Amino acid sequence: MSPRTCRVSEFFSGESEGPRRVIELRDVRVERDGRVVLDGITFTVEEGAFLGIIGPNGAGKTTLLKAILGLIRPSRGEVRVLGMAPQQLRRELHHIGYMPQQVLFDPVFPVSVFDVVMMGRACCIGTLRHPSRKDREAVLESIRAVGLEGLERRPIGELSGGQQKRAFLARALCLETRILLLDEPCAGLDVEAQEAFLALLAELKERRGLTVVFVSHDVATLARHADSIVCINRTMHLHGSPQEVLGSRRLHEAYRCEFDFLAGDGGRSDKGGA
Amino acid sequence: MLRYVFMQKALLGGMSVALACSLISFFVVTRRLAFMGMGISHAAFGGVGLGLAAGLDATVTAGFFCVAVALGVGWLARRGRMHEDTTIGILFTASMALGALVVGLARRYNLDLMSYLFGSVLAMSWGDVIAAAVLSLLVCLFTAAFFKELLFVAFDEETATASGLPVRSVYYGMLTAMALVIVVSIKLVGIILVSALLVMPAATGLQLSRDYRKVIAFAVLDGLASMALGLWLSYVADVPPGATIVMVMFGFFLLAMALSPRRLLRSP
Structure with a gap:
């Protein structure tokens, strides 16, 4: 295989009866410094699904995403992505786009939007090689997809918060992306920018048939967009449709507070204390 | 001044290390490794001391020490x-x-040690010039070969790791490259001032552009010009080369700050 070409892995090119299971977790436990941060996490994500992962601060949501990405190894249980352990993923990584919670970059770092999105293709280009015309076209296509055309040459630090999020989404999309792992992508955005980002995400998901795993502590936002929701707080509390999860008493136990979704503000009122 | 062999050696060796240092300085500044550069260069003193006391080539012992x-x-x-x-x-x-x-303990506090601390145009042998040229070439090749990985890791290490890039190898490669350019630069510039070569060129370039290609071009230009001008001034005024080179670099940095488009844009 030429390292310049991001090819579709056998997982997607092979025949399949029914939707493929792109992510599977079985009884996953993660420990850090001898402390259990996740335990008994079991769920599967099918191709084309939009899974929301919710939980209060410190629930282990980011850790869970990192375990899926293979950045953290579980001490027990099994994680499988595209049918294999995350550490074994090689060219399959071309199908996975990741957007971390916060990219702590220096605002004067001398790179343009184009340069940042091109970073997303680094693993596809291959070591000791430089971007080809095909890589540049893929980057421009990705920038257009997130609505940042005309800003390709703008330094990343000069963009607004919402535009920067779009640039990082473009970076996550500029390979043969089939799975998007998003960690609190709307954090720090105002309501208008959040809605614009989510509308863009929904459109991209439909158009490209993406599987989306979206981590957030904002239950109401996810309830409007996700097909199913997993609620964790170190252990797994719930997994079901947004209606099932929001209607369950166990959601309140996970967050240790009461929710008031009918008020439409998506907020929560602390009654039990955190 | 080029009639003198010692100045030929100083200029050839100096331009080699200036090129490598300027290139590396982009990543030192953007990854905020300036203190690391200062730490590695000062650590060379341990290696130089051991080398001088044991009667070994102090550059070689300093090299091992710095990389370690x-x-x-x-x-x-x-x-x-x-x-x-x-x-x-x-x-x-x-x-x-x-x-x-x-x-x-070895009672060998002598001129050798002083030249390692402050640098000397007389200190470079042809062997040192060749070592500087070869190591600088290696550092330039490493930077060119892994440029996109180095850039991604400097900008956003977490996502670079998640995308499967060899982040750890790139990081250790970068530290080794820093240690090597420091070691080949200390005879000329001195332990105390060598870290300036790893910070000022890119800091100057960053004043002038927000495109990494231009920042690197300005950094290299700054490094080479400061080295040549500094060596000439040090010869003319008969002052230590390291201090002169660093003062010239500082002068260019101040000039770049004054001419910075960002600064000019902010002015009323």
């Missing part, structure tokens, strides 16, 4: 047990103390 300290700091920092600056603070002072102790 750079990789040690990197390893400790990545394990996350201690902050990088704390580790550097401990290892570089301990290395300097070791150097001072060994030299003191």
